[in-house]
Amino acid sequence: MTQSDFFSLDGISKRFGVVQALDNVSIAFRPGEVLALVGENGAGKSTMMRILEGVFGPDNGTVRHGATPIVFGEPRDSHRAGIRVIHQEPEIVPNLTVAENIFVGELPRLAGVLLDWRKLEERTDRVLATFGMQQDMRPRQLCGTLGPAQRQMIEIMRAIRAGGRLIAFDEPTSSLTDDEARRLFSVIRRLREEGTSIIYISHRLNEIIDLADRIVVLRDGRLVDDSPAAGASEQTIAKLMVGRNIADLFTRETWRSGEQLLDVAGLTTDRVSDVSLRVRRGEVLGIAGLMGAGRSELAKAIVGYDQRIAGTIAMNGVPVLPNSPHAAIVAGIGFAPEDRKHEALLLFRSILDNASLCVPDKTSSFGFFNRRKALEIVSPLAAKMSIKAPNLDEQVSKLSGGNQQKVVLARWLARQPMLLILDEPTRGIDIGAKAEIYRLIDELAASGIGIILISSEMPELIGLADRVLVMAGGRITAELSRPDIDEATILKHAMPQSAPAPGDHIQ
Amino acid sequence: MNSLELRASKAQTDARGASARLVERLGVHNISLLVALAILVVIFGSLRGDVFFSSRNLLNIGLGITILGVLAMSQTVVIVGGGLDIAVGATVGLTTVSTAMAIQATGSPAAGIVAGLMLGGLAGLVNGIIITYGRVNAVIATLGTMAIFRGIAFIMSDGQSIAIFSDTFRFIGIGRILGLPLLVWILVLTAIAFHLFLARSIVGRNIYALGGNAVVARFSGININRYRVGIYIMSGVAAGLAGILLAARTGSGQPVSGSQGLELEAITAAVLGGCALQGGKGTIVGALLGVAIIGVLNNGMILTSVPTFYQLLAKGSLLILAVVIAEYHLNRT
Numbered sequence: 001m002t003q004s005d006f007f008s009l010d011g012i013s014k015r016f017g018v019v020q021a022l023d024n025v026s027i028a029f030r031p032g033e034v035l036a037l038v039g040e041n042g043a044g045k046s047t048m049m050r051i052l053e054g055v056f057g058p059d060n061g062t063v064r065h066g067a068t069p070i071v072f073g074e075p076r077d078s079h080r081a082g083i084r085v086i087h088q089e090p091e092i093v094p095n096l097t098v099a100e101n102i103f104v105g106e107l108p109r110l111a112g113v114l115l116d117w118r119k120l121e122e123r124t125d126r127v128l129a130t131f132g133m134q135q136d137m138r139p140r141q142l143c144g145t146l147g148p149a150q151r152q153m154i155e156i157m158r159a160i161r162a163g164g165r166l167i168a169f170d171e172p173t174s175s176l177t178d179d180e181a182r183r184l185f186s187v188i189r190r191l192r193e194e195g196t197s198i199i200y201i202s203h204r205l206n207e208i209i210d211l212a213d214r215i216v217v218l219r220d221g222r223l224v225d226d227s228p229a230a231g232a233s234e235q236t237i238a239k240l241m242v243g244r245n246i247a248d249l250f251t252r253e254t255w256r257s258g259e260q261l262l263d264v265a266g267l268t269t270d271r272v273s274d275v276s277l278r279v280r281r282g283e284v285l286g287i288a289g290l291m292g293a294g295r296s297e298l299a300k301a302i303v304g305y306d307q308r309i310a311g312t313i314a315m316n317g318v319p320v321l322p323n324s325p326h327a328a329i330v331a332g333i334g335f336a337p338e339d340r341k342h343e344a345l346l347l348f349r350s351i352l353d354n355a356s357l358c359v360p361d362k363t364s365s366f367g368f369f370n371r372r373k374a375l376e377i378v379s380p381l382a383a384k385m386s387i388k389a390p391n392l393d394e395q396v397s398k399l400s401g402g403n404q405q406k407v408v409l410a411r412w413l414a415r416q417p418m419l420l421i422l423d424e425p426t427r428g429i430d431i432g433a434k435a436e437i438y439r440l441i442d443e444l445a446a447s448g449i450g451i452i453l454i455s456s457e458m459p460e461l462i463g464l465a466d467r468v469l470v471m472a473g474g475r476i477t478a479e480l481s482r483p484d485i486d487e488a489t490i491l492k493h494a495m496p497q498s499a500p501a502p503g504d505h506i507q
Numbered sequence: 508m509n510s511l512e513l514r515a516s517k518a519q520t521d522a523r524g525a526s527a528r529l530v531e532r533l534g535v536h537n538i539s540l541l542v543a544l545a546i547l548v549v550i551f552g553s554l555r556g557d558v559f560f561s562s563r564n565l566l567n568i569g570l571g572i573t574i575l576g577v578l579a580m581s582q583t584v585v586i587v588g589g590g591l592d593i594a595v596g597a598t599v600g601l602t603t604v605s606t607a608m609a610i611q612a613t614g615s616p617a618a619g620i621v622a623g624l625m626l627g628g629l630a631g632l633v634n635g636i637i638i639t640y641g642r643v644n645a646v647i648a649t650l651g652t653m654a655i656f657r658g659i660a661f662i663m664s665d666g667q668s669i670a671i672f673s674d675t676f677r678f679i680g681i682g683r684i685l686g687l688p689l690l691v692w693i694l695v696l697t698a699i700a701f702h703l704f705l706a707r708s709i710v711g712r713n714i715y716a717l718g719g720n721a722v723v724a725r726f727s728g729i730n731i732n733r734y735r736v737g738i739y740i741m742s743g744v745a746a747g748l749a750g751i752l753l754a755a756r757t758g759s760g761q762p763v764s765g766s767q768g769l770e771l772e773a774i775t776a777a778v779l780g781g782c783a784l785q786g787g788k789g790t791i792v793g794a795l796l797g798v799a800i801i802g803v804l805n806n807g808m809i810l811t812s813v814p815t816f817y818q819l820l821a822k823g824s825l826l827i828l829a830v831v832i833a834e835y836h837l838n839r840t
Contacts, residue, residue: 305726326728335726343726346719348787357716357727360709368707411727 006030007052007083007166007197012061014047014221017400019428021047023221024061029166029197034188036212036229037201040241040457043218045201049168052199053085054078082165086172088291090151094144098137099124102158127157131187149180156187160196167191168199171291173207185211203290203456204491205234217241238487242459250438250463253446255482257283257466260317261450262333262419264302267311271297272474275311279419279450284441286465287454288490294474295454296338299421302452303328303335315418329358334412338423338454340401344408347397351389352378354396355410362414381410385440402433409440420444421452426460438464458487470494533792536781536836540796547800551807558810566688570756572802573690574599574749576795578769579776580701581745583794586777587705588738589718589786590638594649595746596769597656598630600762602750604660607669607760616676623754624747630656631743635736653770660762669760680755690752697748702791714738718786768822775826776801778833801825 008028014021022044029035039045051058054072062069065081072078092101099120100107108119124139136150143154152172159167169188173181188211192198202208208215208229215232217225217240225240258281267275272294279285289295300306302313308322321327328335337343346354356363356374363374378392385406389399396407405425412420422441426434441464445451455461461468468485470478470493478493530538551559558564578595585592602623609615609622630652637648671677682689705711716724717734725731749769754760778784779800780793804825808818 303726325726326730329728337726342720343722346716346723346787348719349715353712353715357723360713364709367709368703369709369712 006064006066008064009048009051010062010064012048012051012058012063014044014051014056014058016047019401020221022051022058025218025221025223026061027216027223027226029199030214031165031195031197032192033213034192034198034200034211036208036215037199037218038203038205038208038215038237038241039218043241044221045218046170047221048218049085049170049199049201052078052083052166052168054083079162082163083168084159084162084164084166085168085170086152086155086159088171090148090155092143092151092154094142096143097139098141098143098146098154099139101143101154102127102161104158106162127161131157132183133157149176149184152176152184153187160191164196166197166199168201170201171203172200173202173204181207205237208237209234234488238458250459252284252442252464255466257281258448261315262302262452263312263314263317265312267298267301267313268309269297269301269306270309271306272301275301275474275476277469277476279452281418281448281450282445283467284445284451284453284465286461286468286485287452287471288456288458288461288468288494289471290494291456293471293494295471296423297474298471299335299337299423299452299454302421303333329415332418333421334358334415334417334419335421336405336408336412336423336425338427340404340408345396345404348395350393351382351387351396351399351407351410352392354407355381355392355414358411359414377414378410381413382406385410385436400433402429402436405429405433405437409437413444417449419450419452421454423454424456425453426455426457458490461490462486534781534790537790537793537796540779540793540800544796544800544803547803547807551803551810554807555810559807564806564810566691568802568806569691569694570688571805572798573694574752574756575769575772575776575801576694576798577697577745577749577752578773579780579794579798580698580791581742582770582773582777583780583782583789583791584701584705584711584714585738585742586774586782586784587718587786587789588714588734589721590645590735590738591774591784592631592634592649592739592742593646593770593774594630594634594653594656595742595749595773596766596771597653597660598627598743598746599750599753599769600766601630601656601660601663602627602747603754603757603766604664604669604760604762606751606754607671608663610671610673610676611669614673616673616679619671619673619676619754620751623751624744627743627745627747627750628740629743630746631740632736634743635739638739639732639735657762664760664762666762668764671754671758671760676755677758678755680752680758690756693752698791698795705791710734715787718788720787768819771822771826772801775822775829778826778829781833783833784830797829 006028008026010026012022012025025044025048027035037045037048050056052063054075054077057072063072064070070081093104102124103120108116108123110116121139125134128134128137128139131153133153136153137146143151146154156167172184176184188198188200200208200212209232212229215225215227215229215237216223217237219241260278261281262279264278265276275298277285287295287298297306301308304320304322304324304327313320315331315333318331320331341347346357352374355378359377362377364370365373375392382392387403387406387410389403396404399407425437429437441451441453453461453465462485465485466482468480468490469476470480470490472494480489578599582592582595605626606619606623610619634649634652637643637652638645641648679689684692705714713724713729713734716727716729717731721731750766753765757765776797777789777794779797780789780795782789782794804821805818808821813821
């Protein structure tokens with residue numbers, strides 16, 4: 001490998017509205033090295049991946065290949081330069097065969113027009129053999145019939161077949177079993193030996209310590225650490241990721257909870273199994289788990305969005321009718337979903353319209369919308385949460401993520417709910433707005449509202465929750481109470497099976 | 508920014524000039540429609556000013572757009588709710604036939620009106636159920652029922668025109684009140700009702716929510732299935748009303764003549780008026796301006812002797828142009 005094969009980032013900055021997603025970040029990706037990229041959600045990892053892929057360009061700084069700056073107009077350009085990002089959700093075409101998916105864009109032809117199946121199969125066999133995947137899939141198998149791990153392998157084979165020299169893995173193990181993960185690691189090690197630059201993004205710190213040569217930590221868009229993996233421990237990495245000051249963001253005035261509010265027993269839907277939980281007035285119940293553990297699905301089951309197959313839900317001892325979000329709202333349950341843009345907001349309507357959506361009774365006269373009444377309800381809430389906008393008629397699509405989230409919260413506060421379910425309420429929000437939302441959670445709990453807080457950010461759960469339920473595979477695997485809530489215990493119960501012990505997957 | 512500032516910025520808006528406030532109230536889109544309308548008027552006025560500006564011709568335009576106006580407004584509600592109803596033209600044909608047959612059988616105009624509205628509502632219910640519970644794409648579902656409703660109209664009428672001999676009923680189509688045709692009054696009243704319903708009522712606002720994002724609407728406790736079926740019933744009843752007006756004007760019930768192509772014009776008017784085909788966007792005022800543009804264009808093309816076949820070219824192009832403009836705006840915001 002020569003010097004010119006280095007990819008590097010040089011002083012990259014990227015801003016989205018008020019959020020500084022990346023701030024003057026410089027990294028060199030060395031050939032034959034596994035570089036682990038860690039950071040909390042919103043730290044800037046995915047923004048960096050998108051810039052590498054050419055989805056968008058940086059505001060400042062350059063991506064270099066050797067000494068030459070490269071400008072990407074579109075993802076094809078980055079592919080041509082040899083950069084590949086393997087996403088969590090593999091981009092494969094289910095109705096095409098394994099062979100076609102691997103060789104898409106470079107299918108061998110007969111007479112210029114026909115697909116040369118013989119040659120394609122031959123090449124695919126060769127690629128499969130290199131990866132030891134002959135047992136797992138056949139060239140002519142349809143990709144729709146493959147499992148998640150095999151789909152991911154297809155992406156990897158495609159990337160390498162196309163001459164990927166920098167391959168980034170974005171949370172590759174989140175949908176894999178231990179055994180599949182082990183095989184992925186051995187593939188990654190092989191790639192490293194062959195001189196490929198690897199970027200490995202994961203929340204599983206034990207994997208990172210085991211696999212990586214170098215660890216780069218991002219926090220709030222800044223590079224806070226870039227050092228060899230040797231000697232790093234989970235504790236030191238976690239500390240760097242979170243930063244010291246984050247604990248100060250959390251205030252809980254009282255840890256006093258009142259009488260029983262929500263009682264869920266044996267709740268089962270297509271995606272959650274036999275979940276029982278209770279929430280008291282004034283209590284913050286945290287829900288922890290990895291991506292795909294069924295946390296959002298649990299929320300959707302409680303609010304009647306997903307079809308309830310079995311189980312009961314009661315508010316204040318009164319059963320809540322199944323499969324009716326309306327019944328849940330009437331029972332006093334509010335829900336701020338994780339995906340604000342697609343599940344919570346009417347992007348092309350105003351703040352006022354969005355915030356008054358769930359209180360038609362309080363904002364109308366004789367079935368007609370009454371603007372004065374709506375303003376009377378929404379204005380104080382907007383002021384209380386300091387929503388930053390020229391006026392309440394502003395389209396919510398023009399607001400920052402934090403302000404959009406506040407509009408969603410205003411919608412539910414207008415209803416004065418007894419129970420509020422918040423699914424990743426601070427995702428994609430700048431640190432200032434985060435602090436305001438934490439303060440609001442504390443205030444609401446102190447006023448006697450029960451809160452279910454679903455979060456992937458450990459400090460949030462540890463700092464705010466009275467109790468934490470850990471979920472994996474659609475079930476509750478543990479219940480932790482203050483003060484026994486800590487990251488290691490949560491992670492231990494969040495893993496689908498027991499975590500692979502360091503070292504035992506070297507084959 | 509706190510609530511004081513929110514209020515302050517509102518005061519600022521009030522302090523600006525009356526013209527600026529007018530622009531804000533009407534919206535940029537509606538103003539551009541008015542400009543387009545003015546351009547058409549200037550073109551046809553300069554070509555055939557003698558006839559075009561005569562009060563008789565202006566009334567003709569008004570009469571011509573009544574039926575289309577009702578359909579464009581109901582189509583706007585359907586599109587805002589995230590749907591599309593291309594069976595409206597066929598429903599109009601079906602209801603003219605049923606209205607004429609009911610009057611022929613009973614001699615009572617009231618029976619004809621009830622028959623038209625009921626059958627229209629029933630046709631809408633069928634559409635709504637197929638789309639909502641059969642989970643069929645709205646375009647395909649109403650494309651199918653369009654053929655079915657036409658077929659039923661042919662079967663009922665045996666392909667014949669059915670004459671209506673009730674003067675009371677004919678009065679709806681040709682009578683005047685305070686110097687203006689009754690049809691124009693009906694358009695004005697339905698327009699006010701539609702505008703209040705869509706822009707101001709809670710149900711109307713929930714229709715915007717449904718079309719803007721059905722997931723959000725459902726999370727907000729809106730019974731989206733009931734709303735969807737209700738919207739198509741409304742569209743059917745509106746088509747029934749249009750059918751009654753058409754029958755009263757022509758004095759007959761006919762399966763095809765007079766109602767063919769109305770769906771194209773209604774959708775064109777709605778989209779011209781600012782409806783986004785993805786749903787969640789559109790206004791009654793815009794739809795009416797779209798209707799006026801189509802009305803003037805139709806009238807002007809007849810006055811300037813554009814052959815019928817070429818008129819079809821113009822109408823089709825107008826729809827596509829309207830959608831292209833709407834998409835362009837959507838992608839810019």
